[in-house]
Each structure stands twice: as C-alpha cells, then as structure tokens.
Amino acid sequence: MGGRAAGRSGRGDRIGIVGGGIVGIALARALSQRGHEVTVLEKEARLAEHQTGHNSGVVHAGLYYKPGSLKAELCAAGRVLTRDFCAEKGLPYREVGKLVVAVDESELGALADIERRSIENGVPDLARIDDVGRLREIEPHVAGIAAVHSPHTAVVDYASITESMAQDVRAAGGGIRLGHEVTGIRLEHGRVRVTTPVSDDVFDRLIVCAGLQSDVVAKLVGADPSPKILPFRGEYWELAPERTDLVKGMIYPVPDPRFPFLGVHFTRGVYDNVHVGPNAVPALAREGYGWLTISPKDTWQSLTWPGAGSLAKQHWRMGVDEISGSLIKPLYYGKARRFIPELRMSDLAHKSAAGVRAQAWGRGGELLDDFAVDQVGPVTLVRNAPSPAATSSMAIAEYLLEHHLAATTA
Template identity: 55%
Template sequence: MADETIGIIGAGIVGLAVGREITLRRPGTRVVVLEKEQQVAVHQTGHNSGVVHAGIYYKPGSLKARLCTRGMALIREYCQERKLPYEECGKLVVAVTEAEVPRLDALYANAVENGVPGVRRVAAGEIREIEPHAVGRAALHSPRTAITDYTAIARSFAGDIERAGGEVRLGFPVTGVTRLRSGGVVVASGARTLEVDRLVLCAGLQSDQVARLADDGDEPRIVPFRGEYMTVSPAKADLVRGLIYPVPDPRYPFLGVHFTRRVNGEVEVGPNAVLAFSREGYRLSSVQPRELARMAAFPGLWHLARQHWRTGIKEMRGSLSVRAYMKDARVYVPDIHASDVVRGGAGVRAQALARDGSLVDDFAIHRVGSVTAVRNAPSPAATSSMAIAGHIVDTVFDDARAS
C-alpha cells in the first residue's frame, strides 16, 4: 500500500539501511526514522572498527553467514557508486601455536562452505609475504576483506531517505509503543506521538528495552560489553598492512585482540571485551546504577560469569594495564611494543544473552503483529546492513505472515 507510514526506531546503520530499502522498493511509502540522539550513527555504528567482513566465522546456513556474504557485495557496490572509502586490504587469521592449527583448518572449511571469496590457507613462510612483520605457524588469507567508514555510509543512507521524501527525526527518545486494534502503532516520546502503520525496531544497545515497550517479551536481554582500543604510533603503523586476527577460541565468546588498519591510515589494536557498567558506558567511569542493578538481577549474567570468570579477569587486567593488553597482541606482531601504542577509543557491543547464560550468536529478528524487532545484531551487522534491510523489508511487507 503506497500510502503507508513506516516507523523505524534507531538511526544506526541497520535502521537507516532499512529505511533506505523501503524507499527504493516501495515508492510513495512514508518513512520516518526516529533517533534519540542529535545525529545519526552515534553508538555502535559510530564506534565500529570499519571492517567489512567476508564471512569466515559464521555457521553455514545461519542468517549471519547468508547475509554477510550478500551484504559485503552490496556495501562494496554502494561505496563505489557514492565514492565512499572502501579498501580491500585483506585479512590474515593467524595460528601461533600447533594447538591452534586444527581450529584454523576447521575455520578454513567453514569459510569455504560460506563462499568467502579468494580465501586460502597459507603456510608459515607465506605469512611474511602478506604481512612482513607478522609471525605464526599457519594462517588463512582473506584478500577481499575490506575496511570502510560506516559512519559515512550511515549518513549517506540518511540522505537517501530524505531525498526520497522520508524523514530522519532526531532528538526523539522513545518512551512508549502502543499497538492499536486497527493494526497501527503509536510511538511516543514524552508528549510527542507518531502513528505509523508498521514499526521496525533497530535500537541496538536499547533493543531489548524498546522491544519490551512493544510487548515483544523480556528476552534475550542486552548485556553491554565495552571494547577498548589502542592506537599504534605513526612510526610503527606501517608494520601492519591490513588486518591481523587470532584464531577464535571456542571457549571464549569474542574474537580476541587483533590489529586493524583504518581508512584514515591509523592502525588500532583491539578490542578487548569487558563488562560495561552502563549501556552507553564508553569509559570505565561510566556507571548507571539503575542499569547495573538490572543487569545484576538477570540470572543469565551470573551464568555467563561462572563460565568465563577467568577470561573476564584477564580482560580487566588488560583494560587497566597497557603492558598486559599488548602482551597478547605482540604474539602476532612482535615489533609493536607497549611503548608504541596509546589508548584509543572504545565501543560498546550490544550482546544478547539468554537466561541460561548462553550468548545469542545469530541475528535475531522477531515479528509481533505490525512490529518487527531486531533483537540481536552484533558483528557483522554493519557489513550485512543492506542485506539485513532486504530481509527485514521482505518480512515487514509479507502480509500473509502478519499476526
């Protein structure tokens, strides 16, 4: 129906991609993106490392695997069309011990099954041909893994929406969502309201709270993890050509510290992963007692802590000490020392957590009547944003499935 109004909560890259997709596929539909901040891409998108992932890690057949591969191609094409930064600098996933080699081989098989373009296994001697200052027993090379500027892409998406007649309404923190008997939805921000025919929730760090307003249930719950970066000094930045990653440890829920070249020429080391004391807690001193109490009351957090408390202590030690932080990183690039880095920025990952303490790994997108809720969209959500948008728009406009 061309005269519909679609509301989207959240002006991160996923929400803006959804809005743009609707304007392209449903001309005449009114799109209104609602954002609590005074500009777009403030939180997860604005603190993203800029990596365009190729699909190495994700379980074959999962939404992540399917949408990452498609999303990478779409982001590449979009950046080329709009002359936005996009550099295929490549990625090495490096095994530094013999114990890691079987995991590397399993990862290679996974990457091949996911159709990662150009991925190949390289021996120890070939590592230095690709990254002259990296060391390891073996590695995977993904030459099409790229870097970009997701904030610039998000701003471009916002411009696309507005040029198509849509609106990106800033300074609109959502305080209420009311589903009407008619099938419509009223979104409130204090005394201000907006009635829409359908609503898409892409609220990132606030996704569970906003979904709860729309009666989409209390779980999975978002638990924020702060990822802190170090920035390599300009004198040593040329020691890293692209991206250098560890082999993921299946006992550990995150990828681990790695080296990332940015489109501005800087090289970052990180991120670590420490529990944040507020959903937008970009600093150790950022504490919201009410949010902290709510996290502490959730059984899933305590189950997670029991499983990974040793890793948590190690990550916190790295957060407090640059030398401890760089001890693990130097295993991959020994010539970059603690004295060669300074503390950089930080981001907060919105990690969806189940009541039993298990991390929700795949993208989680729920539908409740005329409300579609993105409940979990961690990495590679930025890479996959345009493909996620296509998937969501298919769902939003599938009248046969509406409840």
C-alpha cells in the same frame, strides 16, 4: 527467529523506524526507495552515535559464521552491497585483506575449523597458508606458523556510509528526526502509537533497530524481555603513526570458539591509522564508553538477569583476563606482541574511542549468536544485530522486507 509478520503492509502505509544506526537507516533507505512513507526516530543528536560509529570498520567476508546461519548468508550478501554502495557514492572502501594467524600448534585445530567454515560460506579467494615465507610476504612483521588469508576483507567508515544512506532517505522524501527518544509504544486497532517527549505518531508498521537498547524498547511493546542485552565494551589502542608500517592489512588471532568476540586484532583503517583491539570487558552502562560511566540501573539489571550467574560461571576466567588487560597496559601489549614480536610497548601510543557491543543473551545465560528478529503484531523487533551487522546492514534490510514486511516489497 521470531514469528513472521502478523499483518501485511502495503504501499501508502506509514512506517516508523526506531534507531538511526546503520541497520535502521539501511532499512529506511530500502523502504523509501520503494516509495514508502518512512520516519526514523533517533534519540541522539546525530546518526551512528553508538555501535555504528564506534566499531572496527571492517567489512567482513564471512569466515567465522555457522554455515546456513543468517549471519553467514547476510554477511556475504551485505559485503557485496556495501562494496557497490561505496563505489556508487565515492566512499572509501579498501580491500586491505585479513590474515587469521595461528601462533602455535595448539591453534591449528581451530584454524582448520575456520578454514572449513570459510569454504562452506563461500568466502572469495580464501587461501590457507602454511609457508612462513608466504605469510611474511603478506604481513612482513607477523609471527605465526599458519594462517588463512581473506584478500577481500575490507575497511570502510560506517558512520559516513550511514550518513550517505540517510541522504538517500531524505532525497526520497523520508523523515529522519534526531533527538526523538521513543518512550512509549502502544498497539491501537492494528496500528502503532509511538510517543517521544516531543512527538506523538501513529504508524501502520513499526520496526525497532535500537541496538544496545533493543530489549528496553521491546519491553515497551510488551515483548519478552529475553533476550537481554548485556553491554560489552571494546577498547582500542592506536599505533604510533611512525610505526603503522608494522601492519599492512588486518592481523587477527584464531578466536576462542567458546567466546563470542574475535579477540584483539590489528586493523589498518580506511584513513591509514592502525588500531589494536578491541578487547571485551563488561560495560557498567549500556552506553558506557569508559570505566567511569556507570549506570546503577543498567548494572543492577545485568547482575539480576537470571542468566547472569551461569554466564559468569562459564566465562569468569576470560572476564578476569580481559578486565586485567583493560586496566594494565603491559597485559594488553603482551597479547598484541604475540603476533608482532617487534612491537614495543610505546608503539601503543594512545587509547582511541571505545565501542560498546549489544550482545544478546538468553535467560539461561546462553549466548544468542545469530541475528534475531521478533514480531509483535505490526511491530518488528530486531533483537540481536551484533557484528557483522554493520557489514550486513543492507542485506538485513532486504531480509526484513522479504520476511517481515512482505507486502511492502511488492
């Protein structure tokens, strides 16, 4: 975590927010509901165009995160806030429940770690399951020898939630400007001048929630280029509609603790489709949703990042495995079939929209696991908001108000 707010802001301040993903819009909502004049600048033609609109749609219950971390704290609080918001607005919220399944004995140690963490994190109604009969009651087609079950893990539509929160912002008088890409940020006498190709504003405070571009925007204000965002694409397959009965809720592998991603899993989405994924392959552009979207600049910057060598050394084996699975369907299928032996290759009917994760890494190639925020004068920079930041968005907003925009909550 970076330093706390250098200055304090008060009612009547003009507050700018860069980024119309779920984190920026949740913050705009929290501020505008407290009577602040808020303007969101979003470069795309609509909200939730990147990570927020391209994810698994899971409301996590906090199983994995290091106890005491911001992720653990804000995920737990964010789940409840998201649930209540969906209830209030009549948005779909389905507690389909989640099983983390150990398929063989080699995974039992890591499963026990997850169980311990879940208990420390206060995951509600978590159950350890060692009885295969009970496992099959929850997921009739699953193969495994043990599992933990989180019945309150839910699914939602994060793009709709963002849109609904944006309506609250507008109703409270806040401005949301689409097609406004922030290209310049300058500090001027304790205030912030923010320019886009079509606008020029001076704000008292600026909060940057730019997801995949968070390091790029941080550099505009002269902040440390580290942590750097290295984009990782996650690809999904969709189960054929006539085979979605293979999955009742969510089936997750026991994740490899050396790797930041959760592994290919099955999720019954809020609209009853079942997707399988995501994997994690290096993206060749920050917003590269397929192998053919290549940004020479982004790729060059990733390859020349001082931590890239050490990262590649640590994770090359996993990288080769994930890339092979992306290019060769039977390999992807093989991973999925471990959990559902009845799965046929043809059940993976088609690929659905991929997502690109903004994962922050330090100069030495070390993963930045927890949420991270920096402060440069009146500019607050959300530097790392990976999963479960969609689950946590409303709690992240409250955290930023309390710790970085203290006087605005008064």
